[in-house]
Amino acid sequence: MFKCVISQKCLLSCAVASMAIAPSLQGQVWPTFSIDMQSRFNNNTPGPNTGVPDGMFGIQIDEGSILTPVTIGPFAPNPPGPGPLPPPGLVVGALPGIGGMAPGGLGFNPPPFGLPAMELDALSYGHDLGVQLMFSVDEWAGGDPLAPPLAPNMRSEGPLAGLNEAAADVFVYNGPVNRTPVPVPGTGPNNRVFLDGDGLGPSFAPGLGLLEPMAPGCFFGCAGDNLDALNINTLQNDIFGPIFFSLDSGFIDPLDGPPLNGATATGNAFAGGDILVSRAGGAPVVYAPSVALGLDIFGFDTDDLDALILIDDGDALYNPAVDRILFSVRRGSAVIGQPDSLTGTNIEEGDVLSVPIAGGFGTPSLYIPAEALGLATVRSGTVQVSNFGDELDALDLFLRGDLDGDGFVGIADLNIILANWNQLVPPGNLAADVNGDGFVGIADLNVILANWNNGAPLPPGLGASVPEPASLAIIGLGSAAMLRRRR
Ligand SMILES: [Ca+2]
Ligand SMILES: [Ca+2]
Ligand SMILES: [Ca+2]
Ligand SMILES: [Ca+2]
Numbered sequence: 001m002f003k004c005v006i007s008q009k010c011l012l013s014c015a016v017a018s019m020a021i022a023p024s025l026q027g028q029v030w031p032t033f034s035i036d037m038q039s040r041f042n043n044n045t046p047g048p049n050t051g052v053p054d055g056m057f058g059i060q061i062d063e064g065s066i067l068t069p070v071t072i073g074p075f076a077p078n079p080p081g082p083g084p085l086p087p088p089g090l091v092v093g094a095l096p097g098i099g100g101m102a103p104g105g106l107g108f109n110p111p112p113f114g115l116p117a118m119e120l121d122a123l124s125y126g127h128d129l130g131v132q133l134m135f136s137v138d139e140w141a142g143g144d145p146l147a148p149p150l151a152p153n154m155r156s157e158g159p160l161a162g163l164n165e166a167a168a169d170v171f172v173y174n175g176p177v178n179r180t181p182v183p184v185p186g187t188g189p190n191n192r193v194f195l196d197g198d199g200l201g202p203s204f205a206p207g208l209g210l211l212e213p214m215a216p217g218c219f220f221g222c223a224g225d226n227l228d229a230l231n232i233n234t235l236q237n238d239i240f241g242p243i244f245f246s247l248d249s250g251f252i253d254p255l256d257g258p259p260l261n262g263a264t265a266t267g268n269a270f271a272g273g274d275i276l277v278s279r280a281g282g283a284p285v286v287y288a289p290s291v292a293l294g295l296d297i298f299g300f301d302t303d304d305l306d307a308l309i310l311i312d313d314g315d316a317l318y319n320p321a322v323d324r325i326l327f328s329v330r331r332g333s334a335v336i337g338q339p340d341s342l343t344g345t346n347i348e349e350g351d352v353l354s355v356p357i358a359g360g361f362g363t364p365s366l367y368i369p370a371e372a373l374g375l376a377t378v379r380s381g382t383v384q385v386s387n388f389g390d391e392l393d394a395l396d397l398f399l400r401g402d403l404d405g406d407g408f409v410g411i412a413d414l415n416i417i418l419a420n421w422n423q424l425v426p427p428g429n430l431a432a433d434v435n436g437d438g439f440v441g442i443a444d445l446n447v448i449l450a451n452w453n454n455g456a457p458l459p460p461g462l463g464a465s466v467p468e469p470a471s472l473a474i475i476g477l478g479s480a481a482m483l484r485r486r487r
Contacts, residue, residue, distance in 0.1 A: 026206035027436030027444075028403060030068070030077035031170070031195065032091050032234040033208065033394070036138075037063040037117045037262060038218065039225035040211045041087055046117035046262050048095050048110055055209065056089030057099055064094025064108055064118040064264070066243070068101075068234070069209045072430070075101060077234040079436065083199025085209035091239050092280050094118050102239040104281025108247075109268050117262020119248035121393070122275075122305055122327070123229035125238035126312035129407025130397030131454065133173040133352070134194055135307065135373065136227045137166050138331075139214040140255055141350070141390035144382050146186030147374050152193040152203035154374055159385050164213035167226040168197020169205075170394075173373055177397065180368045182345055185380040188372035197225060206436075216385055219256060228306065230394035235405050241279030242316040244287055248272055249304035254332050255386055261332075263301075271296055272304035273333075275325070277316050288318040288325065294356035294364035295335060304330035307352075307395035311407075326352055326367055328392045336389075337378075340366040348389040350375040401451030403431045408455040409448060417444050 035041055041061050042051040051061035055070035067088035071081040074089060090100035095118075098105040108118050143155025143166075150156075158166035175189030199207015214224035229245065231238070249272025250263030265272040273290025290296040295303035307328035313319065329335055331349045340347050341360025347353065350370030357365045369377075375390035376382040383389060401409040403416045420432035420440040434444040 025071060025079040025081045025436040025438070026195065027079065028400065028431070028434045029079055029195070029206070029232055029398075030234045031080060031208060032066050032068050032077050032123065032231050032239070033088075033227050034066055034120045034123060034229035035061070035063060035210065036121070036226040036228040037119055038220060038222050038256070039063070039214070040222055041225050044220045044222055046119075048118055049098075052087055054088060054090040055086035056101070059090050059093065059099050061087065061090065062094060062118060064106070064120045065090055066092040066120070066123065066229075066239070069207065072426070076236045077101075077239065079430070080195050080206035080208050081199060082204070083196070083207035083209070085199060085207055088209045092243065094120065096283075102280035106243065106245070106278045106280070107283035108264070111262065111264070111267055117248065117264050119262055119264045120245050121228050121248050121330070122246035122308035122395075123231050124244040124308045124310040124396070125231055125234065126242055126244050126310050126316070127405055127407070128231070128309045128311055128397045129402070129405070129455075130233075130399040131177055132398045132400070133177050133368065134170050134230065134232050134396045134398055135173065135191075135392050136168075136170055136230060136394035137350075137375070138226055138228070138391040138393045139164065139167040139218065139222070140216045140386050140388065141166060142376055142383070142385035143390065144185055144188070144190075144371060144374050144376050145384055146382060147188065147190050148186075150190060150192065152205070153191050157193060157203065159216055163202070164215040164224070165197060167214040168208065168210040168212050168224060169193055169203070170195035170208075170227070170230060170232070172398070173368070175368070175372055177368070180372050181343070182366075182369040182380070183371050185371055185382045188374060190374035197227065216255075226393070228393045229308075230396050232396045232398045233402070233405060239280065241282065242277045242312070243279065244275055244277050244308065244310050244312070245284075246272065246275055246305045246308060249301050249330070249333075251302065251304070251332050253330070255388060266301055271301045272330075273301070275305065275308065275310070275318075287316065292318065292320070292355065293325065293327065294341060294362060295329070295333075297338075297362055298334040302334035304333050306330040306393050309395050309397055320355065326354055326395065327364070328352060328395060329364075330393070331388055331391050335363055338363050340364060342366055345369065346379050348377045348379060350377060350390045350392045352392070352395065399451070399454065401434065401448045401454065403434065409451040410453065413448055417448060
């Protein structure tokens with residue numbers, strides 16, 4: 001029933017997995033993610049294959065690895081489950097020729113002498129169609145202290161609450177994925193826990209198999225992991241490519257200091273603000289250069305893109321008129337504190353950004369400000385853990401009920417349910433078990449019906465034109481028209 005490679009480790013994994021099967025898997029969620037170089041599962045050590053053996057193949061994890069929870073089997077991205085779980089399994093490694101679910105690696109160069117790390121810090125498979133925004137933060141984020149303490153959320157899991165467990169968690173934004181002005185601190189839609197790093201208390205949300213806690217200032221002695229790249233709904237074919245990602249810039253993190261950033265990007269002849277694309281077993285090429293995103297205005301590799309939402313039209317070539325990008329930048333980036341090109345708001349590391357607005361300052365445009373997400377910022381005077389704004393370090397979009405990943409809930413999704421009706425999963429298709437209770441039936445059908453005709457509202461060419469507030473309604477009508485055509 002559970003397909004695992006034969007080894008002592010995996011027998012243990014399978015035993016844990018069989019206990020962890022329904023009713024508490026998170027249905028319709030197949031997360032793939034990466035950790036950062038300080039993380040415990042990386043043995044707190046930068047560099048290729050320096051971490052603990054992964055939970056599926058026994059290959060050493062590193063900060064360039066794409067991982068998934070170990071709950072079911074080694075051949076497709078797994079759902080999260082209740083903790084404790086084995087170490088995450090290797091989906092795609094960084095170095096050429098490395099094993100994993102999709103063998104061959106992302107084609108990173110091994111780090112040259114003096115540049116220890118191979119840090120992948122943003123991830124997408126190019127179809128991030130959804131209406132719920134998911135994010136993670138780093139270990140220094142405390143959350144907005146003025147926001148209501150709606151536990152479990154980013155603030156209740158973080159250092160202000162004395163827990164230091166937020167860095168490995170995934171949070172869902174309570175607001176809509178629309179252009180949003182900066183709210184008065186404490187009044188934004190805020191967030192709640194969606195997935196938990198270790199799948200244990202206090203949130204008991206489905207877990208990823210990561211370790212907690214990770215405390216601010218742990219440097220290279222961290223007890224836990226920082227999730228720094230995320231895709232929530234990873235389909236089986238996604239992992240073979242195209243895989244969109246970004247690498248780490250060379251400039252130091254002003255809170256963690258040297259040598260905590262490894263210049264992985266320049267070591268591979270790219271900038272840390274570039275979005276790259278690769279297929280498992282291929283070599284990376286530039287998809288969207290940093291300058292197209294309003295980054296590196298102050299020079300090559302002066303900004304680092306560290307979180308990515310990407311919708312590509314299928315050719316894996318960036319066309320600003322049709323492809324859509326949302327992103328965030330890393331602490332220490334030169335563009336932080338500069339006015340965004342839409343509203344003139346000083347950019348922070350917790351902001352969700354889009355591409356520059358024509359005729360603006362040439363900088364990225366603010367899409368959803370950190371304050372709306374429930375994060376602390378310098379510009380709002382809400383930081384407490386450090387002198388820097390809370391760092392958002394991973395992003396994705398999610399659409400409940402979109403089982404085939406096309407950004408729309410409709411007949412195709414219903415047919416997946418019907419084809420597996422009345423079956424236990426496995427052997428039924430895991431995709432059909434929308435609510436994760438191990439059985440395909442009324443409960444799953446009801447999720448589809450409750451989200452019927454729901455679709456991703458992001459307009460084509462997001463951020464490429466000026467979406468004045470009055471025009472947002474028109475964009476909404478346009479989306480509705482598109483959805484009608486697709487029925
Ligand atoms: Ca990483
Ligand atoms: Ca994180
Ligand atoms: Ca980057
Ligand atoms: Ca960021």
